[in-house]
Amino acid sequence: MRISSRRFATESDWRSEALRTNLWLVPAIEGVGAIVLFVVTMTVDHAAFHGQVRLPSWVISGSPDAARQILSSLAAALITVVGVVFSIMMVVLTLASTQFGPRMLRTFIRDRGTQLTLGTFVATFFYAMLVLISIGATFVPHLSVTVALALTAVDLAVLIYFIHHTATAIQLPAVIASIAHDVAKAIDAETAAPVPETGNKAGTGGGPVPDGLQAALDRDGKIVAAPDSGYLRFVRHATLVRIAAESGAVIRLHHRPGHFLTQGHPMATVWPPEVADRISRRLERVHLTGPMRTLSQDIAFGIDQLVEIAIRALSPAVNDTFTALTCVDWLGDSLSKAAVSWHPDVCHRDANGDIRLITAPVSYERLVQRSFEKIRQAAGAMPAVLIRQLEVIGKIMAVAPASRIQVLLDQAEMIQRLSLRTVTEEADQSDVTARYESLLALRESRGYPARAG
Secondary structure (H helix, E strand, O other): OOOOHHHHHHHHHHHHHHHHOOOOHHHHHHHHHHHHHHHHHHHHHHHHHOOOOOOOOOOOOOOHHHHHHHHHHHHHHHHHHHHHHHHHHHHHHHHHHHHHOOHHHHHHHHOHHHHHHHHHHHHHHHHHHHHHHHOOOOOOOHHHHHHHHHHHHHHHHHHHHHHHHHHHHOOHHHHHHHHHHHHHHHHHHHHOOOOOOOOOOOOEEOOOOOHHHHHHHHHHOEEEEOOOOEEEEEEOHHHHHHHHHHHOOEEEEOOOEOEEEOOOOEEEEEEOHHHHHHHHHHHOOOEEEEOOOOOOOOHHHHHHHHHHHHHHHOOOOOOOHHHHHHHHHHHHHHHHHHHHHOOOOOEEEOOOOOEEEEOOOOOHHHHHHHHHHHHHHHOOOOHHHHHHHHHHHHHHHHHOOHHHOHHHHHHHHHHHHHHHHHOOOHHHHHHHHHHHHHHHHHHHHOOOOOOOO
16 A cells, blocks of 8 residues: 555654754754764874874964863853853743743744754864863864864854844744744645545545444444543554554544543544454554644644734733734634645545545634634724734635635624624724624625525
């Protein structure tokens, strides 16, 4: 059986995200680079010491004691700068995350600029220490000492870049835009067109679960319990399809990535029941759980991040309406993209076209509800936010197919009711009503039927 490229791409994205969200990978790579550089420069220094090559005139010369003093001072200064700068940045980020949510710390950790800066300082420190211990009673690695000084100059440039980069990155509009771009990439990863598999009926298929199969799972399926507690971060769908096909079974998942699994509670249903015990031992290896959610296979997490920032901004303690409006704008961008392309698979088939895996993906309707409801609930008596939400709904309706219009109008109707209930100024209330009526007019102009009743 040949798995479609769509599944490979998704698992690759998850692995890439797991590697990116740490502070050790890039410094480790740069540390290895420092060792390689030390070996190269030390080889040249030994050749120059034995008269085999002649070093350029710009290479620093001096006694062993002078070289030791230079390198000792460089190493001490570098490690001090790293400690002080990163300590100050962590304090700043902690204060910012207290006001706008803990996701900023994760953004800081996964930022490539942060990782490269830390790696550059660590690699230079490591290189200076290697050169320091290589100095002998009469042997002085002049080229290596010169390279250490050059790396220190590079570190100063990197430090200036890091301060500018961090000062820019922690601004709320930049954080919000970064989250929205991650959501857009997650939507693209989930909606990329799959490569057809072997056979005419192969591949994944959207659409409802056949009634007979659904009834068999409900009646005779055996429950498989979750082995561990934690947030479901990733599901290897391709592996599950292969496991089910080998046993002639069908697996129905009860949870999607982003849900919290409780140990001992139902995680999946397997039919026929006689193969459930054999399959359950393998299911544990294809469900990856952890203490926090990630965007891999869970675009609702990105939506929730933007909503969290918005409702914190709307709280009386912060009262930052403009940040909330920025979040609403980017939520509208994500929902506009999803309105056209978000059609997650429910049924996954093997190479023969038989349904082997039934998943529980988040629906577009649920994405819309998560995007608007909490912000609407926090925006009572705030006509500016209500108006912006209605304007964003209009933008989404302009591109959404007919089947996804009603959920948007439902949100608009609730916003209108909230306005009538909480906005006391008649002029402000009229502005909200005018936006709502323009949505109704847009529905009629595009020929969408009104909701029955």
